[in-house]
Amino acid sequence: MSNYYFFNIIQRGREEYMNNIDECISVIIPVYNKEKFLKRCLESIIKSTYRKLEIIIVDDGSIDNSLELCNEFIKKDSRISVYFKKNGGVSSARNYGLEKCTGKYVAFVDPDDTIEENMFSELKDAIDKCNTDIAYCYSTDIYKNQCINQSANSGKKIVLKSYEYNWLERTAHFTVWGCLFRYKIVKNIRFNTDLTIGEDTLYFANCVKKSNEIVVLDKALYNYYHNDSGVTSGGWNNKKKDELIARELICDIFESNRYVKKTAQAATAVCCKTIVKKYCMDEIFLNNGNKFCRNIYKRYARKLFTYQIRNKCYAESLKTIYTLVAWKGYIKHQSKTARRID
DSSP states (O other): OOHHHHHHHHHHHHHHHHHHHHTOEEEEEEESSOHHHHHHHHHHHHTOSOOOEEEEEEEOSOSSSHHHHHHHHHHHOTTEEEEEOOOOOHHHHHHHHHHHOOSSEEEEOOTTOEEOTTHHHHHHHHHHHTTOSEEEEEEEEEETTEEEEEOOOOOOEEEEEGGGOOTTSTTOOOOSBTEEEEHHHHTTOOOOTTOSSSHHHHHHHHHHHHOSEEEEEEEEEEEEEEOTTSTTSSSOOGGGGHHHHHHHHHHHHTTTOHHHHHHHHHHHHHHHHHHHHHHTTOHHIIIIIHHHHHHHHHHHHHHHHHHHHHTTOHHHHHHHHHHHHOHHHHHHHHHHHHHHHO
């Protein structure tokens, strides 16, 4: 056989390798003391129908058996890489993963969650066919192995312009899980390591700002597990102020885009009301977090009211004004409602 023949074989092999890299999805999984859930998570990713994955696990200084479990999975699947670092928080771990990824696309999965086997395939198909920078889907909420909520599942693809992104619409997204990003969008964006909650919403907002178009896949393909040990669970503590701090930073991100900024401000007011509903019977919140939440609500309630009036949501606008002028009454009402539910 001629040298030319062998050259062609080598060249085709090189081209196939490069094509695989071009189509590769880098999946970043930050891990800290998640041995209880990690196997379930990794098995769901390994079973993905989209095979061109680079699975990057960043162990953020776990003191349980998480790292040992991760190392066992290396033996099962050559696509997995495991990195161990000193504990620095979930943002630090995700940032470390971003430094290591080589794929054309990037996705994040939390170690206590799972994905549907077709999630990456469908998001990849959506982002390519619609020629967008970001694709995301919805989730199924699971608590104690029971589905407690599932988003609509029409399968429609909805393309959004980033400069018209509306943080109050149902299509709005507030996390990095369930998303697929083109690497060119995320390569210079990093998570804010000063935040313990809301850091993923802030990161997503930065990606939206940098993108041109986004496609929403109206399917629940990510399984979000609620558990009692998560950072967003349990009673109120001062770290949970970070969620509102992140929302205010998002408003600043869109300073040059009046429309998106106004919807972000209105969504911040909604977030304040959501926090009150969740912690209205928590004495620590009432003594320490209540004033902070009220002040931020006062800052943005008028933006929410104006948005509701323009969209003819008159009943909701009256509730917004009532909450603004009678904050204590709103908390009492939410407390009574919570007691009835209990």
